Amino acid sequence: GTDTTTADLAAHTAAHLPAYMIPSHFITLDQLPLTPNGKLDRNALPTPDYNQHTSEGRAPRTPHEEALCTLFADVLGTDTVTIDDDFFHLGGHSLLVTKLVSRIRTSLGAELPIRQLFETPTVAALSAVLGNDTAPSRPTVTAVDPRPARIPLSYAQQRLWFLNRFEGPSATYNIPVALRLTGALDQEALRQALADVVTRHESLRTVFAEDADGAYQIVREPADARPDLHVIETGPEEVEERLRDAARRGFDLSAASGELPFRVTLFEVGDGEHVLLLLL
Template identity: 45%
Template sequence: MVPSAIVTLAVLPLTPNGKLDRNALPAPELASTSGYAAPRGQTETILASIFADVLGLDRVGIHDDFFAIGGHSLLATQVVARAQQELNVQLALRALFEASTVAGLAARLNSSTEIKVSPLLPASRQQPLPLSHGQERLWFVEQLGLSNGGYNVSAAVRLTGKLDVDALSAALSEVVRRHESLRTRFAGRGDSAVQLIDPPWPVVLSPEAVATEDAARQRLVALMQQPFDLAQDRLLRVALLQLSPDMHVLALSIHHIVSDGWSMGVLVGEIETLYAAFCAGRPSPLPELPIQYADYAVWQRRWLEETALQRQLEYWTVQLAGAPGSIELATDRPRPAVPSFRGAVHRLTVDQACTA
């Protein structure tokens, strides 16, 4: 709620009916806060360029305060993201609030108070491929046998009109080829696991005839709740349900260890693009992927083990000193050692007048 600039005007511009004409207000002239000083060295040059680009200014001096020349918290996130990418550092958002000039932020980075991040590059497939930390957590839960399909990520797309099943099968096969995650299994090795990437496999769709919407819904629920064996199964399941000659439902079920909600949007978008191309007899318009998720997992492990893990551990050890070893939450009844997953669904209909 604090304005980033205050501009004095002799008179406020008004519309013909006497209201404030906001579009006619002049843009603030955000001058240097301390006189222009040119960047010194590569880090300051890059940061000054990022500041100026994000703020829409011709140039920014190294002593100009980011928040005094038009910056705010939303723009600060852009600066931090750009700095991380262009300088290969792990930079916290608060760093810009604590050192809000180019000179101050550069000095902070050059003094190694921020963690240096090595570039993310393709990793050799001739070595055992580790799991990312997020994947390892999911793998551990699956070893306990408690998820019961709870980590399945699913999507169902209704397809209306004449369907080219061969083109759709080819689109899905190409997506599987492009993304190693969709053909990755996870085999136990000691206390953890490794990623096993299978060769591309063809997706062959055979439409399943279903008589009613309810039958289709039951089939979808069964597909989406079917558990995966992370070591043996393909972690992508596909079904094509046919309600009529011109009405189909494409159902996808993927384990969360290789996908998430954002990934499903990417997956469906790629299927749409490839299907349109293959129906028209064109090749895939999608570029090859320079980085796969296994490359990220190797990078994450190496970065944490080399630089960040001990620092993070020491921080949280101090922060959590004296904290209780467990938290006993009040419950309405004793909880069993193994969750039953029993629950209930209550359905109701909201009338049209209310929804309107």
């Protein structure tokens, strides 16, 4: 009900919010778009164009700053970022901070607390922090060699093993993924692809054994852990129900059962139509 200019609104916002919560852009509209019910139509609101920002910031001075500028631009979806551009003024927010921290960890091998981006939101300031070694490098992950003969269960595996012993085979923790395949299908190539996945991921060929000291892991050799491809003919009207039934079938996680924690079923629905169920 009052005549407020964009500058007034920005000043009022800046006076009452922390710096990282201040909107990076204000757009003046003649009127707000409304739905037929008279409510705000959020989908019709214009999207700020962060690429139109004008900055007199400095260009990267080192390869390290250049890498950070590239990461900033990729995460923000903008063309260029100078070392003096503020991450939040370019449209950054807390979710993008998390994404940027992850990208920095992957690309530069540096661990940063999320709050660091709020304290040093420019490439120049962040580069100085990384250059001062205040952010520890990410330790290299290496496999234990040689692998112990008896591998204990992780905490998550202990829980699965206990519930499996207590309740028997259950579908509580089943993870189904169904894929519709259209066109000619080479089933032998599919079998080879599934075997390749199991070869590369040991968790798909790990079962539980038990001795006097408790439960432990057995990682089967790839040659002994090729997943079976169960092929079932069905009609379009029945495939959904049969998918549901297959996804509800529990696993016996004990090594004695001979079953892997990975089950594959191929439903032949019609000519050139299949549904592939991957069940973990």
